[in-house]
Amino acid sequence: MALSDEDLDRYARHIVLREVGGPGQARLRAARVLVVGAGGLGSPVILYLAAAGVGTIGVIDFDTVSLSNLQRQIAHRTQDIGRLKVESARDAVSAINPGVKVVAHSLRLTADNALDLISGYDIVADGSDNFATRFLINDACYLSKRPLVSAAVTEFDGQLATFKAHDKSGTFPCYRCIFPEPPPPGTAPSCSETGVLGAAAGVMGTLQALEVLKEILGIGQSMAGRLLVYDALATRFRTIAVKPDPACALCGPAARHHDLSHHRLFENPQP
Secondary structure, eight states: OOOOHHHHHHTHHHHTSTTTHHHHHHHHHHOEEEEEOSSTTHHHHHHHHHHHTOSEEEEEOOOBOOGGGGGTOTTOOGGGTTSBHHHHHHHHHHHHOTTSEEEEEOSOOOTTTHHHHHHTSSEEEEOOSSHHHHHHHHHHHHHHTOOEEEEEEEBTEEEEEEEOTTOTTSOOOOHHHHSOSOOOTTSSOOHHHHOBOHHHHHHHHHHHHHHHHHHHHTOSOOOBTEEEEEETTTTEEEEEEOOOOTTOTTTSTTOOOSSSGGGHHHHSOOO
């Protein structure tokens, strides 16, 4: 489908980029991106993808907006307190770019629904706030052969990487190659316990959106095989090369995880 006159005006600064142009903008419009979490990371991801003209954005979040969210979760407003985050995010997208379709998934991602949900999209952006969900998303993306752009932030620090170990055109690690197993429950403090500088979450979420756009457009150097570490207090970025782990339980030669059944142990722990 050709770009309309309104599209040409709206996306003019994209279209003049040689790396994007009209064909690239058409790829963005045809893309389907799933964003897990409409919080501090997911908010800037959702807003920038919408502004860029990504055609379909799925948003998974079962939480409602609270006052304490507004310090960093910029997709929501004071009048949204008490509303489902997926509904508030959908309204924010509509205000920026009414041509973008938002699919609201007000539910918890589980081993029973992850593969079906993720298989319906081209690429996934993980903005979740707990290790159990992060490992579930990684495993589901690998099994579904979907690229995963993952970001994390705590206090004044952030991390960013793209995972596509399923892509045999290169030698890429998955999330488990860096972090083999989730930490024991209760050992990793939450954001509410440690705090987070709101703008630091914005930096990481914006970088995450950028990497999603690069993957859709096929431009630049992918973050697959690299881990970006951000220190907000020192205003310092460093990039670490990461390789596949031959002993990885998911993507290694002797992998023992071939489905998501092992995640049910975390979702339904034995008494």
